[in-house]
Amino acid sequence: MSAKVNFIQAINMALDDAMAEDDGVLVLGEDVADPQEGGIAGVTKGLSSKYGELRVMSTPIAEQAIMGAAIGAAITGFRPVAEIMLMNFTTVAMDMIINHAAKLRFMSGGQTSVPLTIRTMTGAGFGNGGQHCDYLEAWFAHTAGLKVVTPSSPADAYALMRACIADEDPCLFIENLPSYWVQGDAPERGTVAELGKAKVLREGSDVSLISYGRTISDCLVVAEQLAEEGIQAEIVDLRTIAPYDKATVAASVEKTGRCVIVHEAVTPFGVGAEIAAYLQDELFGSLHAPVKRVGSVFSPVPFSKPLETAFLPSHDDVISAVKSTFK
Numbered sequence: 001m002s003a004k005v006n007f008i009q010a011i012n013m014a015l016d017d018a019m020a021e022d023d024g025v026l027v028l029g030e031d032v033a034d035p036q037e038g039g040i041a042g043v044t045k046g047l048s049s050k051y052g053e054l055r056v057m058s059t060p061i062a063e064q065a066i067m068g069a070a071i072g073a074a075i076t077g078f079r080p081v082a083e084i085m086l087m088n089f090t091t092v093a094m095d096m097i098i099n100h101a102a103k104l105r106f107m108s109g110g111q112t113s114v115p116l117t118i119r120t121m122t123g124a125g126f127g128n129g130g131q132h133c134d135y136l137e138a139w140f141a142h143t144a145g146l147k148v149v150t151p152s153s154p155a156d157a158y159a160l161m162r163a164c165i166a167d168e169d170p171c172l173f174i175e176n177l178p179s180y181w182v183q184g185d186a187p188e189r190g191t192v193a194e195l196g197k198a199k200v201l202r203e204g205s206d207v208s209l210i211s212y213g214r215t216i217s218d219c220l221v222v223a224e225q226l227a228e229e230g231i232q233a234e235i236v237d238l239r240t241i242a243p244y245d246k247a248t249v250a251a252s253v254e255k256t257g258r259c260v261i262v263h264e265a266v267t268p269f270g271v272g273a274e275i276a277a278y279l280q281d282e283l284f285g286s287l288h289a290p291v292k293r294v295g296s297v298f299s300p301v302p303f304s305k306p307l308e309t310a311f312l313p314s315h316d317d318v319i320s321a322v323k324s325t326f327k
Contacts, residue, residue: 029059035058113169124308135296151213201237202223211237
């Protein structure tokens with residue numbers, strides 16, 4: 001039986017290996033050093049003790065300053081990994097991310113690259129309320145010059161983090177808080193994923209489930225339930241949200257003729273809308289039914305547990321969307 005690790009361990013391993021290979025890899029953010037326990041979930045625990053607090057630096061609570069320092073480091077030859085503790089807090093640093101990190105390569109005529117990785121955490125399920133749990137990936141995917149990445153397994157968390165650190169452009173790496181302690185196969189050390197490349201996790205002939213991050217686990221459960229009813233669902237894990245792998249997505253949907261896109265972010269104006277528009281433009285004649293989207297309710301994330309559960313997409317929601325494509 002292969003060894004198992006969780007997301008926290010896998011990301012820590014990726015950072016450790018990258019820092020060991022390249023002295024230019026830096027880690028900075030609130031509480032990331034060991035005197036502050038390596039972050040609120042311990043993702044960077046042990047790194048400052050190993051590499052020193054000049055390479056793993058706890059910062060003040062100042063997201064714009066964290067991002068400004070990281071961008072400055074990136075354009076002078078380093079490969080910083082900057083943690084914005086929660087994805088909602090990226091709003092404080094949006095000017096630095098959007099107007100500086102994402103645009104410097106373009107505005108310098110390709111002379112200045114920004115090899116920056118932004119780690120951030122989000123996800124509903126722990127009753128953290130409306131200012132701590134939003135999925136805002138569509139904001140960043142909408143910005144030219146940024147790459148947006150999120151893993152659905154510990155092994156992918158390792159390989160995608162290594163890819164982001166190695167990339168010459170700024171990458172937003174989204175981690176899911178409720179998934180942190182989920183176990184999966186340990187990564188092969190040194191593996192670097194290909195950004196922009198999706199993965200078909202389950203072959204199927206009747207409907208394509210397109211998803212990423214935590215909701216991949218929902219799709220895997222739903223696929224087993226659908227199989228008991230004779231519906232074979234294919235599951236495509238985007239892995240990279242921007243740029244996403246159009247070829248793999250289109251090939252899957254062309255084969256099955258039906259598609260349901262699933263994400264935790266609220267449904268309106270989301271990544272699912274972009275993919276649905278692309279598929280209906282490219283494959284209109286091959287589709288047996290309109291492309292369906294399943295996401296969270298268009299609302300701030302509720303604090304109340306029953307309301308939070310109702311806010312999130314459920315297995316039944318996905319099953320209902322799939323079956324609607326057969327009517």
